[in-house]
Amino acid sequence: MGDNYIQVDVGIIGCGPSGLVTLKESLAEGHRCTVFEKSNLLGGLFTQAYQQGILVSSHLLTMFSDFVGKDKEILNKPRMLSFIEYSQYLNDYADYFHLKEFIQFQTEVKSLWKDYSDNKWKICVNNLNHIYSFDRIAICCGIFENASIPLFHNQHSFQGKIKHLKDIQFYEDFRNKHICIVGSGESASDMILAAAQYGKQAFLSIRKDHGFIIPRYIHGNRDEPADLDTSRAHHSIPRAWGVLHTYIDMIHSLIKSYFNSFFYQNEDQFDEYNLIRRTGIYMNLKQIQTSNIWTTFGTKNSNLVEALVKYKDKCSRKPGIKELKRNSIIFDDNSEEYVDEIICCTGFQILFPFLEQNSQSNSDMKRLANDAKISHNLFKHCFHPDFGDEIIWHGFARPALGAIPPLSELQARWFALLCSKKLKLPTKLEMNKQIYNYVKYLKWQLTSYRIDRLTNLTDYLIYSDNLARTIGCRPDLTRIFFQEPNLWIKLMCGSLLNAQYRLTGPHAKRKQAKEIILQARWIKQSNILYLIMLICYAFFWFVFGIESCKPASWYPL
Structure with a gap:
């Protein structure tokens, strides 16, 4: 695997969509992983919620980038899956990528802390008789755990x-x-x-x-x-x-x-x-x-x-x-x-009792738990500046429009690359500066009233593209416009499929991604209208320098 290959032990808390994709992406980078799931099922919220429930995002937007599922026709005939159907999709995903052997079901994390004597993260589960040791921790218990x-x-x-x-x-x-x-x-x-x-x-x-x-x-x-x-x-x-x-x-x-x-x-x-x-x-x-x-x-x-x-x-x-x-x-x-x-x-309260209420916790862990409750105060909703890439919160960014699982997948790809030292975080000072500017932007767009109340709210495309730039997997739309115009029009006017982020970059699957994008159903009339509107806005920005006409996501925040 090369002289620079780095392998770490990753502990993952929770086995919903975020936990599953974190496991899959970490394994793809060669890391050793253990998932702790307190129930006897994978799927998180979708195995517990009202069983007549139906998703509010179509399968095109909700699915992961490299797994359509068993129903291949759903690309041409997209629909909202029921909670039961989506739970089955997650099970199929776990089977396809051979993930279940790494999951410990009916294993509740009671305690999590950092042992500074060996610089490892320790996890106690169930009866507290066994202590697991990890280099990295991924908290994937989600935003729908504790009722408010x-x-x-x-x-x-x-x-x-x-x-x-x-x-x-x-x-x-x-x-x-x-x-x-x-x-x-x-x-x-x-x-x-x-x-x-x-x-x-x-x-x-x-x-x-x-x-x-x-x-x-x-x-x-x-x-x-x-x-x-x-x-x-x-x-x-x-x-x-x-x-x-x-x-x-x-x-x-x-x-x-x-x-x-x-x-x-x-x-x-x-x-x-x-x-x-x-x-x-x-x-x-x-x-x-x-x-x-x-x-x-x-x-x-x-x-x-x-x-x-x-x-x-x-x-x-x-x-x-x-x-x-x-x-x-x-x-x-x-x-x-x-x-x-x-x-x-x-809604739900964001709580981390395994960090807050246990005999092993020190002041650092309690402060970490308290700070992480305000999701947008973490670096890209993921990392606490004081702890860097040692511990990540996956699946805590909620798009105002869009779906959570695709964001979790991009977070998981980023985390896996950080664990391998193929990417690195900015300095603590730079992270804090970016957090400040990010929250300032969110309050401008989504208003202070909502951002102060819903601290995990974000903008779907802007956040996705921001992570994709960090990973190095955002498609080169200018090149694609000249070389593959049929693909470009689907990227611009088709649904925001996460498959677009598999066209290039680490762990790219270009052929599969292109097939998914080109096969997916799209609505021509309204989206061509949006494209014309966007071109008009871009014209006034380029020619007259009107900053308010600058297209969203074209450049990093």
Whole structure:
């Protein structure tokens, strides 16, 4: 393997998508790996969440770069997988790359600390009788582990049940109940529709703005997931023009909706979908000054709109909760409603009890755990400047629009190369400087209100390209434009497949990546329009030097 070959022992905590891809990429670099998974299944959240759940990103965006899965037709007929189907995809991935032999199931990490006497990281599991020793640690337990439930005023007097999303397994549990769903994210959107379908009465409590609403499928057509619009051309639109771009995008969608209604006016199901789509557009436009397409997270699931439209007789939107009474809720508008259960779709706390609460921990470990809770204060959401590449957080960056697993894969490739000393991190001073500038940028784009509350939020394309530049696997779009124009148009106007980052660089699989990209379904009309818009913006930037017209991701932050 050469004189410069370096092999290290890597301990990986968690076996969801992030843990699996970390294992695969670390093994590809020749490292020795052990994965600790506290359950008896791989797949993380997707084996525990409500089993009627469906992903909000199509398989094209969610899949890893070098494994399509057993269903090869899904490139031409993309769709959102159910949680059960995605769990099977992860199992197939583990089988294909021979990963399961490195996983210790039903093994919970109780304690993690650094032993400075031998400069190793130590892990205690289960009964604490055995101590494992590692050179590097990858924390892959994810952002969906510890439920965050708000405290409501006068909560002690409420006789109904207060649950978290994690407590829900089957929609039928809502049958014949008065339900209040708190939150406006993608899971809340699923919950409110289920509550409206099965319950007697359903209320959706949203304190401020909802996420930018995007349906799972365009025009209700299961062959065209809405995230086929998540293209490089679309996501390179300058962020400073978010309000204008949102107006253009929403007006374009409205025109298409009314146009389609004219041609399909005798199809009741299509008319109903168009009504739901238009209502979602009007809801987005209503809050456009504070929440446009680039300044908030995407609710890539319009079930909340369907619930409000289709079940308007028993489903309604409410403001925040002011206080609870014995059998009812008083909302901020002073309306009062009888409720049996409150379902909190209010996110998760980021906690690392194996670092925080154990006899081995010293002040450094507790400080590390506390600092890592604020994901964007880590270098690229991954590394603490004080500990360098010794310990990484994988899967803690959440894209406002896009999917987490592709980001985890790029993080895993970066980490594996760092372990091999083929790449190195900047100095502590430089990392802190970049962290400061990065958070400053996020607050400009996504607003301080969201970034201070959702510290793991990031921009999908900008973050992906930033990691790809670091790894050396970002495709050379200028060269491809002149040499392979058919590939270039798919890279610009097709979905942001992670396969693009296998065209070049370490562990490139160019032939396979090119086949995936060229076979993948894409939407020509809207994405060609985005490309034309992007060219116009770029013209004003190049010719007149208007900085606000600089295309996003073209250059590093």
